[in-house]
Amino acid sequence: MSAAGKSIDERFSARARKLVKRFPLHLIIVLVGLFWMTPSVGLLVSSFRDARDVASSGWWTAFQLPFQFTLENYADVLTQNRMGPSFLNSLIISIPGTIVPILIAGFAAYAFAWMRFRGRDVLFLFVVALLVVPLQMTLIPVLRLLTDMHLAGSFPGIWLAHTAYGLPFAVFLLRNFFGGLPRELLESAYLDGASNMRVFFRLVLPLSVPALASLAIFQFLWVWNDLLVALVILQDPAKTPMTVAITNLVSSFGTQWQLLTSAAFISMMLPLVIFFALQRYFVQGILAGSVKG
């Protein structure tokens, strides 16, 4: 295979042949990629178009000169259609809905990974089984429970629910990661007289940053993108997250595409930023999450 004896021309034509042979492959990949992106691009373009343009022509015609793009739709949905407050609500719901379950799951995972007690393996197997129990199975009693506790329709109520729903997966993922930490390291810490608390906060958590990052991204997006739990538990219109607000917008302004597209894009912004900035952790979270329903 050595190219030493070949002239530059021969090598060049070999490369050209390879390129021609692989052309269909490249073509397919590029076309599929474009095909997959097109719907989202359509949304993005329409969100910057004037209401009359959106109603009278397809978004693909917007690329003709003179360009006529506007930020008006965003100003409208943020102020008139409650997208601004909803964005804030989504944050208020998602941030504790991410931190609390991870912390609680961390404690449990530490016990599962590094402590010995009766029924440990059976209990953990039970958690694995709970991973895929459909949410629907719990909604009615949880709603009643929260109503009895006067927490239905409140932020603490939905924090509690998301904490519980996020726990099985978080415990599962963290236990597997904690269990893989080097035993000698933890043992020497115990020998030095460190308490479990100290080992957990000073050793286990810092060593588990990659797993924690993946888990945090996964849980945050899960809560941020959730519609069903919010629909059931947070009926108070002043507290609705963006998913619910957009759903309401769809049913009342189903064809006002300039509003719907900009509202949808506002809700997509944060997930997209996370996706592009933390793609590696994001993908790892997805890989680990392939057991969760």
Add this chain to the structure above:
Amino acid sequence: MVKAFPGVFSRTRRQDINRRVRVLPWLWLLPALFFIILFLVYPTIETLRLSFMNQDSSAYIGAENYQHIFASSATRTALLNNVLWLVLFTVLATGLGLIFAVLTGKVRYESLAKAAIFIPMAISFVAAAVIWRFMYAFRPEGFTQTGLVNAIGTGIGLEPIAWLVEHALPYIDVLLPGPLHTNNFAIVAVGVWMWTGFAMVVLSAGLKGISTEVLEAAYVDGANDWQIFWRIILPILSPTIAVVGTTLVIQALKNFDMVWVMTAGNYGTDVVATLMFKEMFNFHNFGRASALAVVLLVAILPVVLINIRRFRVQEETR
């Protein structure tokens, strides 16, 4: 603060570290167990009980809710739609994911190509539903089509189609009798658009795990790409395909958001989850809603068992 006992560690088996401290593990588990029992275990049992009670849970009515479910045409449609999701969505997303995983693995701009397909995974079903409602937007004949699908359709001379309303296309009506409405296919396509990226990423990670030596040995023995795919890659990848498949099956069964935002379950697109929501909030029939949830649970139960078995095998090989 409970201190660990240094004496324990002379017998350094990992699990022995805290053997002497019997109560301690339960203190660490307490918060998690509290949430799991109160918000997952108790509600599951309670829903099971409610499914045998009347609409406001004031009296037991035996299996009446279940009889109603299997007798009503609305539920039959929903169940059939779930089956359609189960089969079509799972097969298409897994199949396309596998194809894209193999193809993108062959080029240098792999991560870019994968990102394009994977992005929909990051956004909500609600946003995806808005995106595709817009793609499917319908105007009567003679008006400018602003939805891309109908614009292309009318561009090549077809009539515009109300994709999310239409029960059947004029041309293939005969092939799709009864509840297999075409609008369901339009919504399933959105699900495939969202989840193919997931299948692709998981399968691609599996592909990377196949040793190159095995593949090179096959090439040396004269196998072509096609044979290598079917005889080597596919068998090695089958456990990963199973993981992807079960995840997608669960998604297909629990599917709510997408249908809810795209059609609210109208025009014959209801699935079990949307029907349950309607029983809860439109009809305030908590008995029937619970029974529908139980149907979902029973459908998912095999997946639970598969997961447990897979987990046990994993633990043994750790």
